[in-house]
Structure formats: structure tokens, C-alpha cells
Amino acid sequence: MSRHRLAAANIGVAVAAFAVASAMGVLQAMSIADIEFPYRTEPLYYLAVTAHGVLMALVFTTFFIMGLGYALSEACLDRITGRRTAWFAFWLALVGTVLTAQTILRGQSSVLYTFYPPLQAHPIFYIGATLLIVGSWIWGGVVIASFRSWRREHPGVPAPLAIHGMLVTIVVWYLATAGLAAEVVGMLIPWSLGWFETIDPVVARTYFWWFGHPLVYFWLLPAYVLWYTVLPTVAGGRLFSDPLARMAFILFVLLSTPVGFHHQFADPGISASWKFAHTISTYAILYPSFVTAFTVIASLEIAGRMKGATGLFNWIGRLPWSDPFFASVALAMISFTFGGFGGAINAAFAMNTMVHNTAWIMGHFHITLGTTVALSFMGATYWLLPRLLGRELRLPALARIQPYLWFVGMALFSISYHVAGLRGMPRRVYSGALNGAYGAEWAGLADIAAIGGTILFVSALAFVTVVAVTWISGRRIEAPAFELAVPLRPVTTMGLWDRLGLWTIVAILLVALAYAYPLLSLLSHERFGSPPYQPF
Ligand code: HEM
């Protein structure tokens, strides 16, 4: 246990945040379906949506990723350089999370997880979130320091693939959070403290989406690390190609950030040509995800064939569908084919106007973030716990059905909201019935989504129960090794895709290219600003 305490602590916080947020999720789905339950009010609905979004999208993900980074650093590099600093980062991020969570739960910060001004939260909401981010910056620094220490002892050897992927994740995170820091430290904190009277919503949103899209890749890349480096072993096969994986990761460094305007198609003040430029880079970034799908599926085919499959598709049946890690990741990947398809629709200007701010968007990000990423992380937790805690996984039967339950619940939830969105149902509404007769077009759909939400909640409860029972009373065992995937052809010399420093510089230039002119042009107009609006 002791070597992995840091990783275990971070993952523990992630699971706790997930548990609280899941309970809120099901209540929101019921509220939208206009199902009455005690204490259901509009202010509580917006409080819950804010808490759910922040705890899921920012807290669960960030803490899990930090835990995974430490676990892989121990496993692949045999060290964490700066362990005390890493504990400091953990406590800083935890204190920040508690500060932010309590202003939300007191009803002082119902600004949703996007916190768009002029909605104004309590200053502690922004300050707590800043501490969480600073904690994650220190985490990145510790993983980089561990890598550099390893590098001094292993000159000229390519980084282990899992570490290559985590380093890429950290670079993407630094590039992303630069935009967030500009928004939160430069604008929101001073404004919430009353130092400025007005705020510029378009400028703030531009900084937010500079952060908000690469945020998606900060979530997704650790999932890809698991798909490339753990899944082939669990499936009983080999990694199809190591260089292809390294290339895909580097393409994410380059393309994750200069795409943010695809969230701002409806915003005035940004020219159509800049929106078009970001559309092109958005389509470009689909490519490394296609490469990932190809490489990972090829690795699974190898696994099936190593077990004796000879037909065109019968290797699929030879895969370990009853292993909770395998099932979670496989279902996560299936969800991503639909999520990616929806993403390509969102990125097309004309179709975006059809789905913008509708329930479609909820349907979309619950199959991508809420399933592709979250289900991969849940599955990885089953795989990690015995290795981190030295305890056998308890309630294995529950762990085995949990991913399938999530998949079924999500299908009902997500398909209904996609369709309801196309029929015009807005997102972030207390009740889908508020629109009177028009709402009848989507009433049945909101009901099905609430049933899906209930199944999701049951699945979440199953996951949290397995984790808690294992943690408290799992039988003590010798911790299994981190057996990471062996590529068909091992890579022994450094190549172009290992030059992370160089690619980071190119990425910084691309961010400057994508944002300098639009931001300067926004700021050079006469700005009026908006007074704050404090919800409830
Ligand atoms: C128990 C499973 C879950 C249920 C029942 C659920 C349900 C919901 C519902 C009903 C909404 C409100 C949407 C609206 O009114 O616009 C929502 C929002 C959201 N959910 Fe979930 N969700 C679940 C899991 C997740 C997971 C695993 C994640 C991510 C890791 C996630 C991330 C979000 C985010 C970011 C929002 C947006 C909040 C906002 O609009 O500010 N959810 N969820």
C-alpha cells in the first residue's frame, strides 16, 4: 500500500466526488421530466446542476487523472520525485474543492460549471477552483520532475508509452489552463470582489473556451493511455503499434487548443473566418482519435487471434467480456463511435445552430465525457485498486454487471435527450413541461431519460459500493504487478514523436496563431461590459 498511498488518496477523492454528483444527476433528470419529489424547487435545481457539473467534470476527472499519473510514475519510472510537494498539491486541491463545493451547496454560486459572466458567484467559488487548478499544476510538475530524474539514468531511451501519454496530458493541461487563469485571475476574481463594476462576457467566454475544449482532451488522453497500455494486456494480446500511439498523442498536443471557437459559433464579436479556421482544426483533431480507434481495435483483434480465433469477426467473442475493466473500456469505446459522430455534427456551423443549447448537448457530453471517459475511469479503478491497496476486489459479480448497467442507462438517457434536443427542448431547464403544449413533443422523451438516469444512478451506486467495500474489507493480497502492453514490435530508439519539448513549442505558436488576432480585435473595440447578475 504505502508506495501507492498518494495515488490511492487522489482516486479516493475522485470516487467520493463522483458519488455525490451521481445522486444529484438522477434528481435533475427527474426534475426535467417534471416528476415531483420533496424539496424540488428552481433554486435547488440550479444549485444541483452546478454541483453536479463541477464535481463530475472538474473534481472527479482531475483527481482521478492525478492519481493515475502518480500510479504510472511509480509503476513505469519507479519513483515520484518530490513526494512531499505532491502531498502538498493533494491537500491544496482538496481544500480548494471543499471551498468551492461549500459555496455551491449554500446556494451562493449557482452559476453552472461553465460560470459564464455576467452570472456572478461568491468570490470563494473562483478562489477554491483556482486552488484546485494550482494543485493540478504542481501534480504536473511532480510527474515531469520524476520523468526528468528517470531520463538522467536512461539517456536516449524512449519514455514508456504510458508516461509519454501522461506527459502529453500535462502539456495539454498547461496550455489549456493558461486561458482559464487569464479568465479567472484576470477577470472573475477581481470582479467578484467588487474591484470592477462590469465584466465583458464575450472576452471571458473566449478565455473559457480556450480552456474548455482542451479540457476535453485532458479528460480523454488518460483514457487513451489506459486503452493503449492496459487494455491489450487485460484482453490477452499485444499493442498493435507503439509509434502510431506516440504520433496520435503528439497530434493532440498540437491540435487540442486552437479549436475553442466551435463552442462560440453563436457568439457575436468573433468573425466568421476565425470560426471557420477553428472548424477546420476541429475536423483535423478527429484524425488522432481515428488512429487510436484503429490501433486499439487492431490490438484487440490480435488478442482474439492469439486465443485461436480464425474467422473475420469471431475474435470479438474471445475477448474477456466479463472482466470489469475490459467491459468498461470496450463499452466506453462503443459509446465513443456515437459520441464522435455527434461531435462532428456539433462542429459543423449550420448544424450547430440546430443543436446549440438544446438537450442534444446533454445527450452528447454524457456519452463522451460521461461514458467514454467516466466509464474508462471506473473500469480502471477496478484494475487499479488491487494494485494500489494490495487488496482483492470485493463483490466481483457486482463489478461485472456495473459497466453494462451504465451502458443501458446511458443509451436510454442519451438517445432521448439527443432526440428531444432536435425537437427543440432546451438544456438547463428546471422542467421540460414549462413550455406548455409545445413541451408535449418531448415529455415522453424526458421520462425515458429519467428512467435511464435512474439506471445510471444504480450503476454508480454499484461502482461506489465495490470501491468502498474493497477499500475497507478487501482481503489482503500481494499487490499484482502493473503489466503494461507489449507492442508487436518494441521501440528502442527515440524518434520524432518523442521530441515533446519541440512539439510543445509548436503548440504554443499554434495557440498564439489561433487566439492572438481574435482577442486583440475584441479588445480593440470599445467595450461596455455588463453589470453582475447574482442568481438567487
Ligand atoms: C448518475 C449518472 C448521471 C446522471 C443521472 C446525470 C444527469 C445529468 C442531468 C439531468 C444534467 C442536467 C442537464 C441540464 O439540465 O442541462 C446533467 C448535467 C451535467 N452532467 Fe451529468 N449525469 C450523470 C453522470 C455524469 C458524469 C459521469 C459526468 C462527467 C464525468 C457528468 C457531467 C455533467 C456535466 C458537465 C453537466 C453540465 C452541467 C451544466 O449544464 O452546467 N454527468 N447531468
Ligand SMILES: [Cu+2]
Ligand atoms: Cu470542444
